[in-house]
Amino acid sequence: MIEALLTEDQRRLRDEARAFVRDDVPRQLVLDMDAGRVVYPRSFLENAAARHLLGLRFPVEVGGRGLGWQDEIVALEEVGVLGTSLACLYSLPSIVGEALACFGTREQQARWLQPALQGRLTVAEALTEPRGGSDFFGTTTVAERRGDDYYLQGQKRFIVGAEGADYFLVYARTSPSGDPHASISMFVVERGPGVEVEHVYGLLGTRGGGTGRVTFRGARVPAENLVGKENGAAEIFYQMMIPERMTSAAGALGMGRAALEVAARYSDRRKAFGQKIRAFEGVSFKVAESIALLDSAAALVHATAVAVDRGDDATRVRRLVSESKKVATEAAWTIVNHAMQIMGGIGYTSVYPIERLLRDARLALIWTGTNEIMDLVIQHEYYRELGAGTPARDVEADAPDGTLAAEKVYE
Numbered sequence: 001m002i003e004a005l006l007t008e009d010q011r012r013l014r015d016e017a018r019a020f021v022r023d024d025v026p027r028q029l030v031l032d033m034d035a036g037r038v039v040y041p042r043s044f045l046e047n048a049a050a051r052h053l054l055g056l057r058f059p060v061e062v063g064g065r066g067l068g069w070q071d072e073i074v075a076l077e078e079v080g081v082l083g084t085s086l087a088c089l090y091s092l093p094s095i096v097g098e099a100l101a102c103f104g105t106r107e108q109q110a111r112w113l114q115p116a117l118q119g120r121l122t123v124a125e126a127l128t129e130p131r132g133g134s135d136f137f138g139t140t141t142v143a144e145r146r147g148d149d150y151y152l153q154g155q156k157r158f159i160v161g162a163e164g165a166d167y168f169l170v171y172a173r174t175s176p177s178g179d180p181h182a183s184i185s186m187f188v189v190e191r192g193p194g195v196e197v198e199h200v201y202g203l204l205g206t207r208g209g210g211t212g213r214v215t216f217r218g219a220r221v222p223a224e225n226l227v228g229k230e231n232g233a234a235e236i237f238y239q240m241m242i243p244e245r246m247t248s249a250a251g252a253l254g255m256g257r258a259a260l261e262v263a264a265r266y267s268d269r270r271k272a273f274g275q276k277i278r279a280f281e282g283v284s285f286k287v288a289e290s291i292a293l294l295d296s297a298a299a300l301v302h303a304t305a306v307a308v309d310r311g312d313d314a315t316r317v318r319r320l321v322s323e324s325k326k327v328a329t330e331a332a333w334t335i336v337n338h339a340m341q342i343m344g345g346i347g348y349t350s351v352y353p354i355e356r357l358l359r360d361a362r363l364a365l366i367w368t369g370t371n372e373i374m375d376l377v378i379q380h381e382y383y384r385e386l387g388a389g390t391p392a393r394d395v396e397a398d399a400p401d402g403t404l405a406a407e408k409v410y411e
Helices: 008-023 027-034 042-050 069-080 084-103 106-117 233-267 281-310 314-348 354-364 371-388
Strands: 123-126 142-146 149-159 167-173 184-190 195-198 212-222
Touching: 008 069, 027 084, 042 084, 069 084, 069 233, 069 281, 084 106, 084 123, 084 184, 084 233, 084 354, 123 149, 149 167, 149 184, 167 212, 184 212, 184 233, 233 281, 233 314, 233 354, 281 314, 314 354, 314 371
Parallel strands: 123 167
Antiparallel strands: 142 149, 142 167, 149 212, 167 184, 195 212
């Protein structure tokens, strides 16, 4: 995060998050997760909760600090230096909590949100299905109501945190023959009979976060576990895009920063042809580009946080959060690749963490909506803004023949 953008309170929060990352996350945990020796690091979340660092932007009465996105992204960036697995697990109470805070009842918040922020319950969001991830409204998981209960049938996959989650936030179709945008509901589904969790994926990176497949075989879900209105999950889904994409963006900033720092320090020590390799343009220009990418992405993410906190127009917010996710994750991917190129062969080994960060960073361009989906959202919302507003100046007319209407034929 750019220092000039931070308030004194945010600097103190940053230092709190840095202390947690430095003191409460053992090096061995990171190594064991990547090696597959740890499947789900529950103690990591318990330690974050003990420092009151989960769900910072939620109200104090449910266990948060009553802060805003401008504050939460500061902490998220610091956790991001640990890689995508721990950053995602750290983000899940914020992501899942969004639905409960915005659409849940007070009883639901007391039962599920507050314990999650206190580290007593762990959570996961069950969205992606085998038939597709970005095509959300094609969901095939079905919830059939019988009396005071719903019964879920279907499967979700690539669910980070599935292995250790005490409950899942699940989207399911409750009106099989209706309009897809008005046929899906959201439920809190507690681990229990009919909920089968399998840890089945061999992942390139982002390991140790309990990513798995969740199958619902007639799982009974009480009607009071419905979040929001029946068939009303589209509104929740659009709201959830804010925390999903903002957490991805902020975590990516931390990961890019970590890779840059490792490579820059290496370039200031390593010598070749009688001088430090940072003296060579092939190296120093990659460092410079990485710094510019990181700072520009951080500025965008911070500006987006301001827009969300201020309650800007929903069209603009959807565009900005999608831009932030795209720009920050692509910046991180480029920076990690630059870091490996700067370090050469040693960067490709397990002597440095760059190879792990490279494997982790690749997923960030895919999850919470691929960056191609981000492109679709960005241009779509921009055209909506363009059509709704009045130009500050009619620049189109600022051409010698700009007023020749006969030449402006569009069909």
